Amino acid sequence: IMGFDRLLQQIENAKIITIFRHTNPDCDAIGSQFGLKNWIQDNYPDKQVYALGYDAPNQGVWPKSDEAGDEVIAQSFAIVVDTANTERIDDQRFASASSIFKIDHHPDRFFYGDDQIVDESAAATCQILADFLAYCKESKVSVTTAERLYAGMLTDTLNFTTSNTTAASLRAAGYLCQFGVDIPSLSRTLFDRSLNGFRFSAWIRSNVTVQDGHLGYAVIPMSI
Numbered sequence: 001i002m003g004f005d006r007l008l009q010q011i012e013n014a015k016i017i018t019i020f021r022h023t024n025p026d027c028d029a030i031g032s033q034f035g036l037k038n039w040i041q042d043n044y045p046d047k048q049v050y051a052l053g054y055d056a057p058n059q060g061v062w063p064k065s066d067e068a069g070d071e072v073i074a075q076s077f078a079i080v081v082d083t084a085n086t087e088r089i090d091d092q093r094f095a096s097a098s099s100i101f102k103i104d105h106h107p108d109r110f111f112y113g114d115d116q117i118v119d120e121s122a123a124a125t126c127q128i129l130a131d132f133l134a135y136c137k138e139s140k141v142s143v144t145t146a147e148r149l150y151a152g153m154l155t156d157t158l159n160f161t162t163s164n165t166t167a168a169s170l171r172a173a174g175y176l177c178q179f180g181v182d183i184p185s186l187s188r189t190l191f192d193r194s195l196n197g198f199r200f201s202a203w204i205r206s207n208v209t210v211q212d213g214h215l216g217y218a219v220i221p222m223s224i
Contacts, residue, residue, distance in 0.1 A: 001128065003117040004135045007079075007101060010115075011040060014077035016048045018068060018097060022083040023090040025053065027190065030062045031152030032081040032103070032125040038145045039133060048072070053090035073097055078113075082125040085110040103128055123162065123169040126152030130172040146179035147186055155190055200224070 011017065019037055021029040037051045050066040052073075068076075070093060078097030083089050084106035094100065100113030105122040122128050126149040133141050133149075153173055157165045160173070177183065193201070203224065208216045 001117060001119055001131055004132050006115055008136060010077055010101060016072060016076040018050045018052055018073055018076040018078045020078060020080045020089050020091055020094045021053050022088040027155035028124045028126055028152035029082040031148045032129050034063055035145050035148035036129055042140045042142055086112050123164045124153045124156035127169055127172045130176050134175050141179045143180040146176040146181050150176045150181050151186060151190060
């Protein structure tokens with residue numbers, strides 16, 4: 001993918017790196033953010049790396065976000081992942097960074113920052129980063145890094161069932177799995193539901209009203 005060389009060069013040159021995601025983050029946003037942070041720390045332990053944003057109530061098993069002062073961000077190389085437009089970036093201080101690099105898989109309608117890698121054919125931003133790690137042939141890829149990126153791919157494709165799942169997606173997932181990803185355990189962590197959650201989703205399916213053969217909706221009473 002075009003731009004991997006420029007991204008690697010900027011990572012190698014930076015002393016401080018800040019990584020941003022979008023608001024109300026999903027697993028692709030958090031997985032790409034923390035997966036990239038972990039990879040940088042493993043391969044460049046002398047660098048300061050911060051994963052920034054406001055923790056979501058459902059963040060669950062994911063790591064807590066870091067804290068960084070305004071001066072740190074202003075001196076940093078900022079990488080914004082999985083966020084198409086600046087309004088959705090979770091921590092608007094990204095704009096003060098010395099350099100900004102966007103990595104995303106959404107439609108490329110909003111260019112921002114100084115450089116970008118946008119691949120609309122990718123099923124997830126984590127897929128782009130998996131390809132980036134494969135590009136960095138001599139680098140270390142830990143099981144933690146691989147699992148975080150794999151989790152983002154798995155959820156953004158609904159277990160590789162969506163229309164944007166391609167041969168390239170499966171190759172990227174296969175590349176990550178060679179580093180020891182516990183596929184069954186990770187899938188259970190991401191997709192298993194509590195009994196109450198299972199019952200609630202079953203109630204919704206049992207009470208769906210279909211309008212014009214296309215729109216399905218359910219009215220949920222306060223007592224549920």
